[in-house]
Amino acid sequence: MAEQSASNSVLLELRHLRKFFPIQKGFFRRTVGNVRAVDDVSFLIREGETLGLVGESGCGKTTTARCILRAMKPTSGEILFQPRDGQTVDLAQLSRSQLRPIRPQIQMIFQDPFGSLNPRMNLFDIVGEPLLVNGMTNRKQRTEQVAEILRLVGLRPEYMQRFPHAFSGGQRQRIGIARALALHPRLVVADEPVSALDVSVQAQVLNLLMDLQNQLGLTYLFVAHNLSVVKHICDNVAVMYVGKLVEKAAAEEIFNYPRHPYTAALMAAVPVSDPRVPVGDVELKGEVPNPADPPSGCYFHPRCGCAIDRCRAEPPLLREVFPEHFVACHRAEELSLPGICST
């Protein structure tokens, strides 16, 4: 997969993206500090690829996704996007009006299929609204378009007049996907798209996402914490910890040979659905530090079993330790960490 996609053009590139939230105190709302939600994150996604963004809650993965969608303005950094037939633009710099023609090309699939659909709108309105907003005022044309999209995601067009409450969780997630695809986006940001679904329907939605990618040549940014799901559908994986990228590589590579102790710990924590596999006794101690007051040096050093003095003093930079394998760890070369597939 990686070789094939390497030739594809870059669709999205983040360069040193930062998003800080000021902490304000007192009567005059003085800024006394910053929550460094996203701190110097760089990665790129090639066309037709799926990048998995993983990490614990509060590590900044959703904030990164929201910056890409320009649901919020990043503090600094560049978000270079290649629109369909057009020049590469920096989404971070664009104004509201400049963003308008770009927005249809970047769409989002939400986590909660119950909260993300308006209960007072029927399927036609939900899926047709993006079309209407973007100038398709002819109702007949819109009906045809909506029917086509519904068929695409595996829903019957006859359901168009029904309301979300009539559908199960898996079907609702299909509605959410249909809405995201209505405008033929190039990039789809999927924020935990299957974590709220029942186990028996997760596979259906994952298969649908993979099918749609093949059919429509979609590019996914897949935000998730379920590593089994990420391994299944992603080509590349980026791991975040307290707002920073700690490792990124091809999925195969990172799951077989993680080079950052945090990635290895994250993988060791995933319960394997096989009772014969012995329970891993390597347990990640402690908790995620407060992003407003992170520890010195490497943010992971207080919880890391491999930390040395250098880790406490000097923050490690993300560097290419092996070809196409980036790690932010001083000891990346010397450590040999267990992966999931190699054990």
Add this chain to the structure above:
Amino acid sequence: MVIRKPSMDHETKPLLSVHDLKTYFPLDEGLVRAVDGVSFEISPGQVLGIVGESGCGKSVAMKAVLQIIEPPGRIVSGEIWLAGRNGGCAVDIAKLKPGSEAMRRIRGAEIALIPQEPMSSFSPVHTIGGQIVEAIQMHRSVDKKQAREMAIELLQAVGVPMPEQRIDAYSWQLSGGLRQRAIIAMGLSSNPRLLIADEPTTAIDVTTQAQILNLLRRLQEQRNMAIIFITHDLGVIAQMASHVVVMYLGRVMERGTVNDIFHAPKHPYTQALLRSIPNVRSEPHVKLPIISGSIPHPFNRPEGCPFHPRCESFMAGKCDIQIPPLVPVGDNQFASCLRYSGAAEAALGSANGHRIRKGKS
């Protein structure tokens, strides 16, 4: 109090044995059979995993065991036998009134619950220490000072750092992991024989989940406590449980040891469920085998076997009419599938084959 007849005792005395439990919710829209004939048992020191998707009745079954079902739901029939402490008389919880003195002596003391959401399980306006002390004083005659010391010990036992200070913290001052530990401490406060953990790690991160699972495993060994572990995560079950009950739409589909369930599942639902989950060890980018359709709405339960509309081995004229009983399909393994009951028992030898020819009866 209902005394259990000695003749009903098994050789290995189970701690809790649930027999044909039915819990229904009569609503205006219709009758919801949330738990419809569930049987299982758990021995002291065992970890029983109950797996099932949303709406399968796993939580309601546990609430029935504790007699905390929200009205209008009620136990319609069935027995819930809890063995007596130190060889005492067994009690049928299903016959007790929810508010009765006998039930209050069991709830929280003999059987404790770790609820699903650590966020909403603590009162935000009382300190966690105050709430743990309250739980201790409920079941033991100790004064406030002693209870507070016990609470600190409990917090220490579940790995809360600086318990002397944390005891005066409010729940919202703690992280998700610490809050879950505090809930566990509260559950342990009366030294229960059975701990029911209802999705205790669903809302927390994998790394914290691993910590909590290790903690529960350790506590279980130390105290020789029985744990009923409810989850939809098959990975968690595989790592935690010794025995597994698989539920679907209020019924037990299959039950057996963890090895049998994961490596020799007999029920088509268990087989399909295990095939459909992406595994960290499975081949990436391939299509996952799916279970078609979705879980039916509780008001229109299918006739016959509840799984038949989604089942690959559906036998027309049988599965859609007859409710399959739970029959033995191996040593200590039971499945409720018509492929294994009645005349189909002959096919038990070829039970590993996926398909049974249609019409074969």
